[in-house]
Amino acid sequence: MYFDVIIAGFGGQGVLLLGNLLTYAAMVEGRHVTYMPVYGVEMRGGTANCTVVISDQEIGSPVIHHPVTAVVMNKPSLVRFGAMVQPGGWLFVNSSLIDAAEGDYSKIKMIMVPTIELAAKAGDPRLANMAMLGAMIEETKAITQEAVVKAFKQALDKRYHKMIPINTAAIEEGARFIREGKR
Amino acid sequence: MSKPKVELVNGNEAIARGAMAAGCKFYFGYPITPQNEIPEYLSKHLPDIDGTFIQAESEIASINMLLGAGATGARAMTSSSSPGISLKQEGISYMAGSEIPGVIVNMSRSGPGLGGISPSQGDYFQATRGGGHGDYRTIVLAPFSVQENYDLTIKAFDLADQYRNPVMILGDALLGQMKEPIILRDNKPGKFDKPWALTGAKNRKPQFLKSLYLNEGDLTQHNWKLFQKYQQMKAEIQYETYRIEDADMVVVSFGSVARIIKSSINMARDKGMKVGLFRPVTLYPYPEEILRRLSQKVHHFFAVELNTGQMVEDVKLSVDKGSRVDFYGRPPGSIPTPNELFDEIQKVYR
Numbered sequence: 458m459y460f461d462v463i464i465a466g467f468g469g470q471g472v473l474l475l476g477n478l479l480t481y482a483a484m485v486e487g488r489h490v491t492y493m494p495v496y497g498v499e500m501r502g503g504t505a506n507c508t509v510v511i512s513d514q515e516i517g518s519p520v521i522h523h524p525v526t527a528v529v530m531n532k533p534s535l536v537r538f539g540a541m542v543q544p545g546g547w548l549f550v551n552s553s554l555i556d557a558a559e560g561d562y563s564k565i566k567m568i569m570v571p572t573i574e575l576a577a578k579a580g581d582p583r584l585a586n587m588a589m590l591g592a593m594i595e596e597t598k599a600i601t602q603e604a605v606v607k608a609f610k611q612a613l614d615k616r617y618h619k620m621i622p623i624n625t626a627a628i629e630e631g632a633r634f635i636r637e638g639k640r
Numbered sequence: 641m642s643k644p645k646v647e648l649v650n651g652n653e654a655i656a657r658g659a660m661a662a663g664c665k666f667y668f669g670y671p672i673t674p675q676n677e678i679p680e681y682l683s684k685h686l687p688d689i690d691g692t693f694i695q696a697e698s699e700i701a702s703i704n705m706l707l708g709a710g711a712t713g714a715r716a717m718t719s720s721s722s723p724g725i726s727l728k729q730e731g732i733s734y735m736a737g738s739e740i741p742g743v744i745v746n747m748s749r750s751g752p753g754l755g756g757i758s759p760s761q762g763d764y765f766q767a768t769r770g771g772g773h774g775d776y777r778t779i780v781l782a783p784f785s786v787q788e789n790y791d792l793t794i795k796a797f798d799l800a801d802q803y804r805n806p807v808m809i810l811g812d813a814l815l816g817q818m819k820e821p822i823i824l825r826d827n828k829p830g831k832f833d834k835p836w837a838l839t840g841a842k843n844r845k846p847q848f849l850k851s852l853y854l855n856e857g858d859l860t861q862h863n864w865k866l867f868q869k870y871q872q873m874k875a876e877i878q879y880e881t882y883r884i885e886d887a888d889m890v891v892v893s894f895g896s897v898a899r900i901i902k903s904s905i906n907m908a909r910d911k912g913m914k915v916g917l918f919r920p921v922t923l924y925p926y927p928e929e930i931l932r933r934l935s936q937k938v939h940h941f942f943a944v945e946l947n948t949g950q951m952v953e954d955v956k957l958s959v960d961k962g963s964r965v966d967f968y969g970r971p972p973g974s975i976p977t978p979n980e981l982f983d984e985i986q987k988v989y990r
Contacts, residue, residue: 477819484648484821492648492819517903519818522977611648 591631
């Protein structure tokens with residue numbers, strides 16, 4: 458088993474939390490995993506991205522050139538990472554903020570996810586990152602939803618544990634969106 | 641047997657935790673990116689074990705506090721990044737001269753000058769050639785994973801005490817920022833007799849630690865003694881080999897670049913190219929004898945570094961005459977990807 462993903466958006470969208478949670482969940486499942494945040498002068502409103510690699514075997518590079526999967530939460534991220542996805546890979550696009558993807562994406566699976574609408578359905582539009590996570594793991598089967606729920610307890614500080622149910626609901630909304638084939 | 645304790649931490653925190661597992665009781669430092677998670681963690685957790693955390697007024701102050709703590713026989717550490725490590729060089733030289741143990745972490749960034757905060761291996765010369773003035777050496781350990789950040793930090797404290805010498809951990813921004821699950825060790829800190837330590841001279845004759853030798857012949861003798869110690873350090877040489885059994889060409893890399901290029905080597909293997917990796921873990925002492933013996937089997941080496949050519953000199957000094965040594969260097973400022981390094985392997989492989 459091998460899976461990698463670049464997750465990108467602007468600061469404040471929860472891009473790094475999404476990556477952290479995915480990493481924790483992979484660890485819960487007993488896999489090898491690396492998490493590499495972009496390292497620069499990032500701040501709220503600036504750009505942020507991270508790379509997660511999950512494997513059954515020892516992982517070489519934590520830095521990836523052509524990812525199997527890219528998750529883009531805003532337009533600049535689509536422009537930067539959309540064309541880098543491997544042929545046959547997945548490109549998850551936050552269609553709540555990105556109208557249409559220009560360019561040739563015929564060789565990859567492009568999946569438009571209305572993250573904010575899905576999160577609102579779960580009770581809070583700010584959980585767009587969680588809706589995206591739900592959609593991504595349902596489609597790619599990179600990790601199980603159960604592992605993510607277990608990971609919440611480790612990844613989040615105790616004072617945020619009361620937020621776990623609503624976050625789980627947002628993940629389920631994203632997963633259901635894929636299962637019901639509405640994309 | 642109980643299940644090993646596994647936690648997801650970033651590379652800097654792994655170093656801080658390694659220090660605590662090694663029984664480090666004193667930390668002195670001055671903040672600088674990209675290693676701030678080290679003091680952040682220790683400022684929170686050292687007091688739990690009756691340790692002392694001091695944010696010093698400068699790098700120069702913190703290295704001299706390290707010297708002072710080491711002189712009393714305590715386990716102590718400082719950490720910084722390239723420009724800050726430059727400022728510490730005078731203190732490191734004095735520690736080496738006075739034979740005072742201590743651990744110095746350099747999560748290096750790109751230079752020269754203030755440079756930038758991206759990963760770099762531009763401090764190889766500074767770390768392995770002494771850095772400060774005088775004919776001295778520090779043991780230099782180069783981790784390439786978060787687990788090694790943790791394990792080698794524990795080891796650094798033992799080596800420092802064993803050889804009464806400063807030990808440096810040389811990492812970079814990539815190794816400090818990446819997160820991986822690590823196995824936490826149930827480590828029993830090594831016990832070392834320290835009759836030389838300055839402990840107050842109660843019921844014993846006063847003694848002192850110094851690096852000044854003015855009487856004729858004393859300094860020469862002192863330097864010979866240090867030299868012999870550096871020779872003995874060769875017992876600590878550590879390295880990793882990967883897929884070299886049938887290799888026609890061996891890549892030589894350390895730290896973060898060795899990590900990235902492992903993936904490139906797998907790509908090359910998939911294309912039928914017989915390429916392996918030699919990764920020095922101790923940069924000083926350098927595994928020169930191991931490389932020399934390897935060069936009797938393999939005649940083509942490819943040094944790859946995140947600088948414009950530093951460790952390649954040690955490769956050339958180690959291998960037998962007649963070996964071909966190619967080099968690819970990336971000046972600091974960006975991280976090479978596995979695909980880019982695979983392209984470079986393809987260019988030199990024949």
